[in-house]
Amino acid sequence: MSADTILNILVATIAAGTPLVYAALGELVTEKSGVLNLGVEGMMLVGAISGFITMAKTGSLFLAVVCGMTAGALMSLVFAILTLYLMANQVASGLALTIFGIGLSAFMGIKYTSVALNGVPELHIPILSDIPILGRLVFSYDILIYLSLLILAGVAWFLYKTRAGTILRAIGESPKSGHALGFSVIGIRYLAVLFGGAMAGIGGVYVAVAYTPMWVEGMVAGRGWVAIALVVFATWRPLRVMVGAYLFGGVTIAQFHIQGLGIEIPSQFLSMLPYLATIAVLVIISRDKNTIRVNSPASLGITYHPENN
Amino acid sequence: MGVKLLFKVEPRPVPLKKMRYLSPLIAAVMMLFSGLIIFSMLGKNPAIAFHAFFIEPVNDFYGLGELIIKASPLMLIGVGLAIGFRANIWNIGAEGQLAMGAVFGGGIALYFNESTSGFVLPAMFIAGAVGGMLWASIPAFLKTRFNANEILVSLMLNYVAILFLSLLIHGPWKDPQGYGFPQSILFSDSALLPVLIEGTRLHAGVIISFAAIGVGWIFLLRSFLGYQLQVSGLAINAASYAGFKYKKMIWIGLLAGGLAAGLAGVSEIAGPIGQLLPSVSPGYGFAAIIVAYVGRLHPGGIFLSSLLMALLYLGGESGQMNLDLPSAVTGIFQGMLLFYLLAADFLINFRFRWKSIPLRQGI
Structure with missing residues (x-):
């Protein structure tokens, strides 16, 4: 394998991991507030088709991203109203959101099936992009990839360095204490869920507009579920989400190359790896009380009843 | 003043019991609207x-048969899942357990392809049941031994199972005469379920599903174990005070779902499909969660809701043929049904009221 091939694989890995970075970061913030939203796949798909239609009609990447994020957030709003205001079960609501989103996106995309877009151009920064190897590895991506890293830094900073982030995490650990301290548990969770929806939306936009700029029904192809796995795999930490996203992205890319190398590993084995790794991490952190408390939000998935205080 | x-x-001071039964109806009407x-x-x-x-797909004998065929796996898995859900054990891995049932049952069918013995079919169902239960025992073991969240583990295992099935169909189990298509050979007659009614595709697998409704009813509503599951779900502390073993409930809850899904998997491949394909289910394992929920975790309700959900599948197919709609519209309806149900359920425990507050007289 030449150095060039390795470089190409690395660059492709970053692109494959980016939708996961977006969606998993959003789900991370949602889960940190104590809410488990299993609707990521549906929100990504609706975000994807909304962004795709906008891009096809206007040609503006900015508008496509805005529309995709809005669509994702609107989807998550349905989930938020059900689980936070009407106190419905989070698992059932999330699954319904995914099933609904898969249908809705197919429906919205009837007229766009197999329409192709131009894609998003890679940035070319004078001098920097021309450095051998490093230029290709660091300064050759499209703008959405850089944006994902910016948002990653923002989420890490928000969660661990700001007062608001601390409050959000506290509410994920113990909504009762948060309520007693005078914070609006429901209000904060609304915002966290909406952020998760918007991020899933932009993750979807990345898939449909930049990664494979063509609309195909169900094209998010399970990335939403991988994103949920990823949050667990990363033990609810933003930086590990990024590492995990590129690892899982790398697995996808490896499937294309491994056959070319004449190695006889069925691609399905590689596709299983993210899920198996996630189960392994879950077992390791769950097996004793301290590691689970340190690693996962204590109130995750439990409906909060304000009246019971 | x-x-x-x-x-x-x-x-509400007391939960409104009749709302539990009204809200599925409200949800169905709202969905139609x-x-x-x-x-x-x-x-x-x-x-x-x-x-x-909603009418076209079921206005003849053949259509009604199709309705039962689609409802069959949904009611079977729905009852199995309801057993766990009652104890608050969230098995969302039925889709994978179904795939594993198909792998185990299909393996028997392929291995004994030359056989004309009447034992092939029963052996397939036993193998499928074992496969589904084995797959469900992974989250059960990891939950009871390591306290790993069964929602996340069973969810992840869906994809592992589906990929495993795909691996077999693309590899060792691929039909050599299949022009490269990822599919197994067609099962021989001894591995196929007989058709029950001439002129339809209604196969004998539906008998298992109807039996499951009956067995589930007795188990959930008339047995001590069913009662223990229910108490564990409603009040875990009361259950442990009464000496009910929660670990046992976890095992029962998950294995029941795995058993049902495994049987459903065999029913599908030995019934309407007749061979192994990379995908043996259009999401029955997930849809069955909606079925169980809409059916109020009650076998009678699950029977009715499985028919409704099956009608939505058929409607989607018919809409695709007659109205040029994508068949995925089914998902919109199924999703809406559960949305409306969850929203209507709010009224079981809460009520809206106009409250009059006397205004204070001017100061």
């Missing part, structure tokens, strides 16, 4: 669309 009216949500609005927004005549979606 003036009076100010305030619109207020307040908890929303569907009509969507159809007319698309410029389709709502009456024609309604007919094509």
